[in-house]
Amino acid sequence: MTQASECVPAPKRIASLDVLRGFALLGILLLNILAFGMHSAVLLNPQVDLSIGWNVDFVTWFGVELLAEGAMRCLFSMLFGAGMLLFLDGSRARPGRLFFKRLGWLLVFGVVDAYVLLWNGDILVTYAIAGVLIYFFRKRSALTLFLCSVCLILLMSGFYGLLRFALEKAHQSAEIVAQDEGLEPVSATIQQEARLWTDFASDLEPSATEMEEEFRLRRTSYFSAFAWNAKRSNEIILMVIPLFLLWDVLAMMLLGMALWRSGVLQGQKSRRFYLVLMVCGFVIGLGVNGLELVRAVEYELEIVKVFPFFQSTYQFGRLGMAMGYLGLLIVLVRSSVLCRVTGRLAYVGRMALTNYLMQSLICAIAFSGLGFGLVGYLDRSELYLVVLLLWSFQLWFSQFWLKRWKHGPFEWLWRRLTYGASFKTR
Numbered sequence: 001m002t003q004a005s006e007c008v009p010a011p012k013r014i015a016s017l018d019v020l021r022g023f024a025l026l027g028i029l030l031l032n033i034l035a036f037g038m039h040s041a042v043l044l045n046p047q048v049d050l051s052i053g054w055n056v057d058f059v060t061w062f063g064v065e066l067l068a069e070g071a072m073r074c075l076f077s078m079l080f081g082a083g084m085l086l087f088l089d090g091s092r093a094r095p096g097r098l099f100f101k102r103l104g105w106l107l108v109f110g111v112v113d114a115y116v117l118l119w120n121g122d123i124l125v126t127y128a129i130a131g132v133l134i135y136f137f138r139k140r141s142a143l144t145l146f147l148c149s150v151c152l153i154l155l156m157s158g159f160y161g162l163l164r165f166a167l168e169k170a171h172q173s174a175e176i177v178a179q180d181e182g183l184e185p186v187s188a189t190i191q192q193e194a195r196l197w198t199d200f201a202s203d204l205e206p207s208a209t210e211m212e213e214e215f216r217l218r219r220t221s222y223f224s225a226f227a228w229n230a231k232r233s234n235e236i237i238l239m240v241i242p243l244f245l246l247w248d249v250l251a252m253m254l255l256g257m258a259l260w261r262s263g264v265l266q267g268q269k270s271r272r273f274y275l276v277l278m279v280c281g282f283v284i285g286l287g288v289n290g291l292e293l294v295r296a297v298e299y300e301l302e303i304v305k306v307f308p309f310f311q312s313t314y315q316f317g318r319l320g321m322a323m324g325y326l327g328l329l330i331v332l333v334r335s336s337v338l339c340r341v342t343g344r345l346a347y348v349g350r351m352a353l354t355n356y357l358m359q360s361l362i363c364a365i366a367f368s369g370l371g372f373g374l375v376g377y378l379d380r381s382e383l384y385l386v387v388l389l390l391w392s393f394q395l396w397f398s399q400f401w402l403k404r405w406k407h408g409p410f411e412w413l414w415r416r417l418t419y420g421a422s423f424k425t426r
Contacts, residue, residue: 013346013350014265014266014267015267015333015342015346016265016266016267016329016330016333016334017079017082017083017265017266017349018345018346018347018349018350019329019332019333019342019345019346019349020075020079020265020325020326020329020330020349021076021079021348021349021350021352022344022345022346022347022348022349022350022352022398023075023325023329023345023349024072024073024075024076024079025076025348025349025352025355025356026345026348026391026394026395027068027071027072027075028072028073028076028123028356029359029387029390029391030064030068030072030384030387031043031064031068031069031072031073032119032121032359032363033363033383033384033386033387034380034383035120035121036119036363036364036366036367036375037363037366037367037374037375037376037378037383037386038375038376038378038380038383039206039211039214039215039376040203040214040232041203041204041205041206042380044204044303044306044307044308045204045205045301045303045306045307046061046301046306047205047300047301047302047303048204048205048206048211049379049380050301050380052297052300052301056381057379057380057381060380060381060384061380062293065289065293066286066289066290066293067289067321068321069289069308069318070308070314070317070318070321071285071318071319071321071322071325072322073123073248073252073318074252074318074319074321074322075322075325075326076123077127077248077249077252077253077256078252078253078255078256078259078265078322078326079256079265080127080131080249080253080256081134081252081253081254081255081256081257081260082256082257082259082260082265084099084131084134084135084138084253084257085134085138085256085257085260085261086260087099087102088135088138089138096135098418098419099131099135100132100135101417101418102414102418103128103131103132104128105414105417105418106124106127106128106131106414107124107125107128107129109124109353109357109410109414110122110123110124110125110126110127110128111125112357113356113357113360114233114236114237115226115229115230115233117357117360117361117364118225118226118229118360118364118368118370119229119360119363119364120229120232120233120236121236122233122360123245123249124356125237125241126241126245126246126249127249129241129246130246130249130250130253131253133250134250134253134254134257137254137257140257141261142257142258142259142261142262143258145254145255145257145258145261146254146255146258148254149251149252149254149255149258152247152250152251152254153251153315153316153319155247156247156248156251156315157312157313157314157315157316158312160309160310160311160312160314160315161312163309163310164304164310164311164312166196167196167197167200167304167310168304169193170193170194170196170197170200171197171304172193173189173190173191173193173194173197174193174194174197174198176190176194177190177191177194178194201303204303205303211376214228215375215376218367218368218369218373218375218376219368219369219373219375219376220369220373221369222368222369222370223369224369225364225368225369225370229368244309251315252319255319264277264326265326267330267333267334271331271334271335274326274327274328274330274331274334275327275331276327277323277324277326277327278323278324278326278327278328278331279324279327280320280323280324281320281321281322281323281324281325281326281327282320282321282324283320284316284317284319284320284323285317285318285319285320285321285322285323285324286320286321287317287320288313288316288317288320289317289318289320289321291313292311292313292314292317329342329345343399344395344398344399345395347395347398347399347402348394348395348398350398350402350407350408350411351398351401351402351408351410351411352411353408353410353411353414354408354409354410354411355394355398355408357410358394359390359394362390363390366386
């Protein structure tokens, strides 16, 4: 393999895409680590482990929510959409059969990640499903792709607002029923709404006994962890993906395709364009996210005020931050500022699939019954020391591997399974 500089470790590749992908891949772990290392309810209900105040765990939560929640998944999804379009628009003819074969194997990787590697929050299954829909937009213009993305974002925001309204009403009904204690009859509608809230909150407000039972299952052995995780994965695949994640991912993929069609992701716009994108993105993202967090603290981290998919402004905050990071990183790549950092990120981005699955494997070994069973033993802030260690390893390992081989191990396997015997000629 030809050696390359730290700034452009692979001259024949599009450096901005690799750097952005590596940054997003590492950033996703900021949120995923909570589901790996703590009770399953913590990711959506910070009341489980947090108390409001200037303690280190609360400040850590506030910072991650402000700077990273949703933004990294947003950026990663945009890059995946652009990658699918790059695959379809490549200089060599790639029939639809190859595209769907590629997605089929991605689905297999996702199922392995979700079940075998015990990561019920896997995103690869969603990407494979959304990729099928993406195929039918492959010939659309940048403007059409952009407008489709905007329409989906607006529809999701409206849907989230309606869900929040319904759940707030259900919460009020539950409080009425609880305060009444049978002294006065309440209407059937109020009772039904109260049951809706109880069903929703049951998994997100666990008792101490329920928390210990979950920890026991996840720590005891690989088989007990597998059984617990399989149930969670089934729920996400059957309910969360169709209702929430699929449309979330599809909207950002379409946006990524539009940005690719217009040359934004390739760094083809002016430096001023990316600086304006960075500033406007961060102003919008920090503003929206900050207002959401202030409201969440004001209501003492009440679930409906914190749960991302119940905030009608959620998509705008995460998208603003994603655009800010996009502008910032492309400015850095083009100016060769922080050259060694962007070079390392590019190596990570070139091995995104390998590094994503590696995160699942390492965290399964660290936190589940597959290995050390540390789930529940570390505080929120302590988990980020694990994140720093894993980041350091992946930044080193990606460069170590790609200076010796052309592809990451799972990137090689994915290509080999897609192209078959002809892969060596590609």
